[in-house]
Amino acid sequence: MSEPILKLEGVCTNIAQYHILQGVDLAVSAGGVTMLLGRNGVGKTTTLRTIMGLWRAHAGRVLFDGQDIAVLSTPAIARTGIGFVPEDMGIFSDLTVEENMVLAAASGPLDPARLDWIFAAFPPIRTFWKQPAGNLSGGQKQMLSIARAMAEERRLYLIDEPTKGLAPAIVATMAGALRDLKAQGASILMVEQNFGVAKLLGDTCAVMDDGRTIWAGEMRELAEDAALQERLMGLNMENA
Amino acid sequence: MSAPDHTPTMARTGIWQRLEPHLPLILVPLLAGLGLVAIPSPTSWLTLTVSGLAMGMMIFIMASGMTLVFGLMDVINFGHGAFISVGAFVGISILLALGSMTGTPSLWLNLAAVLLAILGAALATAALGLAFEKVIVEPVYGAHLKQILVTMGGLIIVEQLILVLWGPDEIFFTRPEALKGAVTFAGAAIEKYRLVAVGFGLALFLAMRWILRSTKIGLIVRAGVENGEMVEALGYRLRLVFVGVFVAGSALAGLGGVMWGLYQEVITAHMGADLMVLIFIVVIIGGLGSVEGCFIGALLVGLMQNYIAFLQPKLALISNIGLMVAILMWRPQGMMPVVKAK
Structure with missing residues (x-):
């Protein structure tokens, strides 16, 4: 696996009085697709928004190509070459x-x-x-x-739940386009609830729970281990 | 890559659904038509209509900056009236200093003097707007109550500064020679200055519309009004755009102040604060963030005020409140809202 283009080290983010991210560690390999998985409300969207500077990390580092971008403004982060697709589009x-x-x-x-x-x-x-x-x-x-x-x-794409609520035909179109983007060598960090799409596109994955990354590894490894899926995400996805 | 296995279509909407968003466009001709029915003399109607349109154009110039600032950064600036007053005082002072140009009956010399006055007022209020944004508005982003309090405070301070610099008395003056008097059209006497105000306001509206619709900066402003966060995530520094819009809005308010002063032939330190009621009505009925809505709203307010003042003078004061109530009952977010979720 190539060197990570994006690395999060112990990132903590508070929103008002809530401690949403409580030490996220994550690596996105250059030219690869990393899936960010986990149940609803564990901090996946907050992680992407923190990388983009839309929420401020109050601790930890967000290293993009070796540069700490946690201190930059959102427009400056975008201009480093990061494209963002938010959950609400x-x-x-x-x-x-x-x-x-x-x-x-x-x-x-x-x-x-x-x-x-x-x-x-x-x-x-x-x-x-x-x-x-x-x-x-x-x-x-x-x-x-x-x-x-x-x-x-862009050097990195942050994509938040691109298939959420879509008809199967459109999910297929979306997956095809993202596969095409991947084939061009794009680095992608994607939040995805559709495990089938995650299996199809992901090279590596990280699973979050309670504001932390609790597991990171090869997507294939998670996809082939139903017991691991159940332990990490509380769901049996072997039929996904 | 495989071809998509679905065929994109867009549902055909009915005629009513397609027309409904554009209904506000017919309100101005509709109100003018109702005026024609209600006012017994067509010549009086024509005089009142031109007067109403001129008044509306000037209110639009003053309100357009405020609707963009309101929509773009969710800032309620009660100090906007200060720019109107300062613009009027600076502009009229320039005009009085150019007495040799305004005292001759030459239309071109008179218009050149008015343009110089407008330019001076716009520059002065743009500079004031820049300072106002930095010192007063920036510290209170996102806090509406504080915005109301500190911008009201800013308005009072600027009014007091005007009293210090220009004295406590109202300043009376007359318009440049060529803009005095009226022309007769179809038997109706129409003040020359009102025709100039209509032409100038219309040109300004078209220029603003062109900038907002056909330039990249206009695109950023329109997108920023709708979803500022996403504009920033695309790499645009919205803060700079906002400062630019605030400064441009302040300059427009100053420009409108000169025109309003020339319309009334008297200026006072609190004229801007007095106009804020009409400006808020226009911004609210037009829909937050919408220049087109603001334009239509301003024309409706101008026409309504003139027609009612002629037909039922006692009702003139509340006519625009009634107009606002009627429009908000029809469209609670204003005629053409751009900002819907705030």
Whole structure:
């Protein structure tokens, strides 16, 4: 396995009086997909938001390519080359699909070749290019959210539950696009509740509970061990 | 990569569903039409309509910055009125100093003097806005009650400074020669200055709309009003954008202050604070963060005030409150809200 591009060391995050993250240790390998798993409410989304600087870590280090980004502002973190797909998709409903994409290309105009690649991965983006993004269906909004992160080449993608609440056909489209992104050598840290998708895409995984990482290892190892799954996440996922 | 196995479609919506979001656009012609029915003389109606539109345009200029600041950073700035007063005093002082240009009947010289006054006022209030944002607003981000208290305090301090610098008396003056008097159109007397105000306001609205719709900075502002956190996660420094919008909004308020002063031919230190009631009504009925809503709201307020003052003078004071109640009963978040979740 290659060197980690992102490393979290003992990261703690408080939201108001709540201690949400209580020492998260995590490594995302360069060019690999790391799945962040765990039950609801254990701190997976907070971990991604802390990496992006949307919540401030009050202890620990967030090392991106060796640089501690925990001290940077959110825009500065984004400009280091991190793309973020939030759980609520963060779509600008009053802007058109085109305007959403133009905005996502922060460093300049959209690259036509990259746009063609995005259109091939997500045909609805082309179909509804001039439509207000607020008119899209839930699945189409999720596609736009990921397409927006793909609008420019990023060194790391943080993706929060991309298949949540989607129809199986759209989950397949989403998984195909993410597999394509992975094939291009992208580093991805992804929160995912759909264990089937996690098995399909993940190289490594980390499992969280109660604001901490309680296990980290190869995705294959977890996928093949039903007892380990049950012990770590309290669910038997062998049929997932 | 495998092709997607679903066909994207977008549900066809009915005509009513497609038209409904745009209904506020017909309110101004509708109100003007109702005015035509209610006012017995068409010439009086025309005079009142131009007067209402001119008043609306000036209120729009003053309110547009506030709606963006409100929508973009969730900041309630009661000190906005201070920029109106300062703009009026700086602008009118420049105009009085340019007496040689305003005293001649040359339209171009008069307009040049007005433009210089407007430019001076906008620059002064932009600088004041920058200081106001840094000293008064920045420490209270996210705390509405504190925002109300400290910005009200800022307004009082600026009003007192105006009294110190320009004295306690109201300043009366007359408009430049070429902008005095009226032109007759279809039998109706229409004040020249009101026509200038309508043209200037409309040009400013179109320019703002172009910036917001066709430039990247406009895109960032519109997106920031809707979801500032996501704009930052895309790599844009929203804080700088906000400061820019605050400064531009302050400059517009100052510019509006000069125009309002020229409209009333008198300026006072508390004129901005007095106008804040109308500005809040316009921002609320337009929908937070919406420049288009603010524009329509301002025109409705201007027309309503003029029509009711003519038809039922005693009701003029409450006519705009009634308008706000009616619109909020129809659309509780305003006509074209951009910020819905706050």
